[in-house]
Amino acid sequence: MRIRVPAKQTNVNRQKYSGTVRRILLLGTVSLTTLAGCSIVDIGGLTPSDAPQTVDLVARDNQMSQLGASQHPRILATYGGEYHDAQLERMVARIVGKLTATSDNPNQTYRITILNSPNINAFALPGGYIYVTRGLLALADDSAEVAAVIAHEMAHVTANHGLQRQQKEAEVALANRVVSEVLSSKTIEQQTTMRGKLNLARFSRNQELQADQIGIKMIGDAGYDPFASPRFLEAMEAWSRYRNISGATNEALDFLASHPATPRRIQLAITQARKVGAPAVGSTDRNRFLDGINGLIYGDTPDEGYIRGQTFIHPRLAIAFSVPGGFLLDNSAKAVIATGPDNMAIRFDSVALAETMTPPDYIESGWVSGLQEGTTMPLQINGLPAASAKAENGRWVFDICVIIHKNRAYRFLTAAPKGGNALTAVSHAATQSFRALSAKEVAALKPLRIRVVTVKAGDTIGSLAQRMQGTANKVDLFRIINGLPASATLSAGDRVKIIAE
Numbered sequence: 001m002r003i004r005v006p007a008k009q010t011n012v013n014r015q016k017y018s019g020t021v022r023r024i025l026l027l028g029t030v031s032l033t034t035l036a037g038c039s040i041v042d043i044g045g046l047t048p049s050d051a052p053q054t055v056d057l058v059a060r061d062n063q064m065s066q067l068g069a070s071q072h073p074r075i076l077a078t079y080g081g082e083y084h085d086a087q088l089e090r091m092v093a094r095i096v097g098k099l100t101a102t103s104d105n106p107n108q109t110y111r112i113t114i115l116n117s118p119n120i121n122a123f124a125l126p127g128g129y130i131y132v133t134r135g136l137l138a139l140a141d142d143s144a145e146v147a148a149v150i151a152h153e154m155a156h157v158t159a160n161h162g163l164q165r166q167q168k169e170a171e172v173a174l175a176n177r178v179v180s181e182v183l184s185s186k187t188i189e190q191q192t193t194m195r196g197k198l199n200l201a202r203f204s205r206n207q208e209l210q211a212d213q214i215g216i217k218m219i220g221d222a223g224y225d226p227f228a229s230p231r232f233l234e235a236m237e238a239w240s241r242y243r244n245i246s247g248a249t250n251e252a253l254d255f256l257a258s259h260p261a262t263p264r265r266i267q268l269a270i271t272q273a274r275k276v277g278a279p280a281v282g283s284t285d286r287n288r289f290l291d292g293i294n295g296l297i298y299g300d301t302p303d304e305g306y307i308r309g310q311t312f313i314h315p316r317l318a319i320a321f322s323v324p325g326g327f328l329l330d331n332s333a334k335a336v337i338a339t340g341p342d343n344m345a346i347r348f349d350s351v352a353l354a355e356t357m358t359p360p361d362y363i364e365s366g367w368v369s370g371l372q373e374g375t376t377m378p379l380q381i382n383g384l385p386a387a388s389a390k391a392e393n394g395r396w397v398f399d400i401c402v403i404i405h406k407n408r409a410y411r412f413l414t415a416a417p418k419g420g421n422a423l424t425a426v427s428h429a430a431t432q433s434f435r436a437l438s439a440k441e442v443a444a445l446k447p448l449r450i451r452v453v454t455v456k457a458g459d460t461i462g463s464l465a466q467r468m469q470g471t472a473n474k475v476d477l478f479r480i481i482n483g484l485p486a487s488a489t490l491s492a493g494d495r496v497k498i499i500a501e
Helices: 019-025 063-078 086-102 134-139 143-158 161-183 186-221 228-246 263-276 286-293 359-363 423-432 439-444 461-465 474-481
Strands: 041-044 110-115 122-125 129-133 306-308 311-314 319-322 328-331 336-339 345-352 377-381 384-393 396-405 408-417 449-454 495-500
Touching: 063 110, 063 122, 063 129, 086 110, 086 134, 086 143, 086 186, 086 286, 110 134, 110 143, 122 143, 129 134, 129 143, 134 228, 134 474, 143 186, 143 228, 143 286, 186 228, 186 263, 228 263, 228 474, 286 449, 286 495, 319 423, 345 423, 359 377, 359 384, 359 396, 377 396, 384 423, 396 423, 408 423, 461 474, 461 495, 474 495
Parallel strands: 110 129
Antiparallel strands: 041 110, 122 129, 306 311, 311 319, 328 336, 336 345, 345 408, 377 384, 384 396, 396 408, 449 495
């Protein structure tokens, strides 16, 4: 849950919840955020630049650059702003510099932006704008895999895929308008629209395969392992499976939404890599990569709040609460959702509140649908003014609790199917745990980060995975972020990633 200014994607940290409960509990919005700091790495010519260049310095007469620049603010707003880390930027700049030196157009300038998002994504805009999220960098296992992703996006730029897609979309829109205005046939209009969408989808798949082919050749020419491309696609497949079990980030903002890693695509990437070079011939440059990502923030930031086991903690708002055992917490831009046994769920969010409004007055101010008359009761929770009430909607019943702290109304909506008997106890446990944090407690809170450690004698995958904090299915995640198949083992002296404060 963020202190909100621009919209941001959902950041799911645990198991997905019931679709019916989700639709009910995601009604309403949250008002909670601050903007992240900025940094852009500008790569031009044959070597990486040490001097960041901002978007407003784009050549005014470059039409494609201006098209990319016009979309840049929207990208930043969607993906949480830019992520600033000097050592990370230098690592990415070095990779892009090597790729630029061997590309078909070494004079093309690329403006690489690291986005402050835990989602795993990379994409390109016309004019050389390339974006990679910190979530993707955390998943990658070496420099060659990062190079494979960036080369793929550079290929979209050099092949003018963004401009081609825009033109195709315009053609489809024009065809649909002609059908609608001239033919006046709903059936024909629907058929034309469907054909247009299928053509766009087919065009997009062809673009992705072409970008794979160009990108794999590019990383091979740059001296990287060409098999890094299919290897990263396989890592994405493993991440997708992990996400389906444990929950993860907003799928609409993830790499897989626009870059489907199908088995056929992976096989085509392997075939292309074999044309470029034999396995293990190119460099992975893993040590330099690990040096670059050591300390990278993993998951949510202080603006969004942290999930630690059964507890949600928000450093910026200085509040915390816990949910009963058996419930799993998800953190999103709009709310925190906890799902538990027997189709029960808890929604928590926050809105600004006028100083003069009391908790009972706020509950009865019209935002609760199905409020049961006469159920509103004033309360005190850990020294804070509060109120509770009951509501129902179809086959669902709700316990509602509002707690006021520093001119904000913190809202708990606990939902359960009608006929159950655990609603009151679950609601009471969650709401009574809500408390304000002291300045000392806030100062002690830290985000999760990627920590690079050296394997010692006696260390195993299991023992190192247990050192991970704030994550589910630790062994599975440890293998995924370190590119370790099920048969892999570790040796003393190996360097691996773990997730810890």
